[in-house]
Amino acid sequence: MINRILRYGLIFILLFLLQVLLFNNIKFSGYVNPYIYIMFILLLPAEIPSWLLLILSFFTGLTMDLFSGTPGMHTSATVMAGFIRPYTLRIISPRDGYEPGTDPSMMVYGLKWFLIYSSLIVIVHHLTLFYLEVFRLTDFFSTLLRVILSSLFTVAFIILLEYIRKGK
């Protein structure tokens, strides 16, 4: 148990270092902002209680807000992502259910499953985040374009990180 907490603590710190030091500095034509820190919420154990998941999501978002100086924006988006995660897991559950004690990761359930899983949550997170950032509907389609492009990049980087994790 302690081992697990330490492991997730390490993942948290590593993801935030990557996000703040590397991915926050990608300004790819103003449309692409990958937010890979959301991977922390993706990787939490499948059998985690919903309330703990929500609270962890909340603090993840709050930490991100502290780094980017945008109170509330990331918090709202991550809480949203944490809220839909159990439903997402239920919808795309494998035929024989989730094995207890495993992470919902690519190594356990395969690339295709993980791609759908991460895409769904990342899109919800990015939709909330980008529309909260713009906070009006006049630029609806340009915001949607940003959501789609950023989601693509985020998912791509998350898959890449999973491959790196697998290779270790």
Added chain:
Amino acid sequence: MRNLLNFLARYNNLIIFLVLQGIAVYLLSTGNNYHNSRFVKGFRSLTAGIEKRVSTINSYFQLRDISQLLARENAALRTSIERLSASSDQLFFSVTDTVHFQQYTFTSAQVVNNTLNRQKNFITINKGSLQGMKVDMAVISGDCVAGVIVGCSKNYSVAMPLINPDFRLSARLRKNGYFGSLSWDGSDVRHVTLNEIPQHVTFGVGDTVETTGYSAIFPEGIMIGTISDFEKSGGDFYKIRIALGADFRKLSYVTVIGNLRKEEQLELENQFQ
């Protein structure tokens, strides 16, 4: 209680989610100027529609107070007009004595009772001797003659309207100044009769009939009504039917006019009668 606990246990995720999301939105709205202003603007536009509707309804309920206020204001304005127009044709007057050249006072009053269907009709108004009402003050409705006060209690007065057979008033044609005496024949609350206009006078239907000011009750030149038709009646006179300017069927606010110099005039006149 158990139901409540069941409810909480069943929806605990949703509740935690809503609480956390609420905190996030609170942070969002207070921490960022841009979002804050958008929030405020959004709530404004949301509540503005409701507030507008509520204030429309409110203003409808306030109409009574507003019309009372306007009537009072009208009376005050009339008083000051009277004061100004009276003083302008004098060469010397004391500035401090503001009522010296004022001949008429105007007070607004509300009609609390009004009879129409009798022969001897009366109007009751909600001002009496405590508010400065006296017998023989003139009552007008809008710009038109309504009647004369015939009795006062402390807080109420009774006025005899034009539509009372005992009412007598001298009236003249605004066009050429010929005057006659006005009375009501008791048939129609919208018409009165003007007699004693000589037959050599020319006038037409629609001409205005106004007060003369000879009686020391009404100021000069207040409209009574317009001529609706006329006929020759024996002798040398016309009998003119006048459509009243004041509508007694919907009388609600009236202005009472007092003549400050009436006593002086009557006293002088009495010395020679």
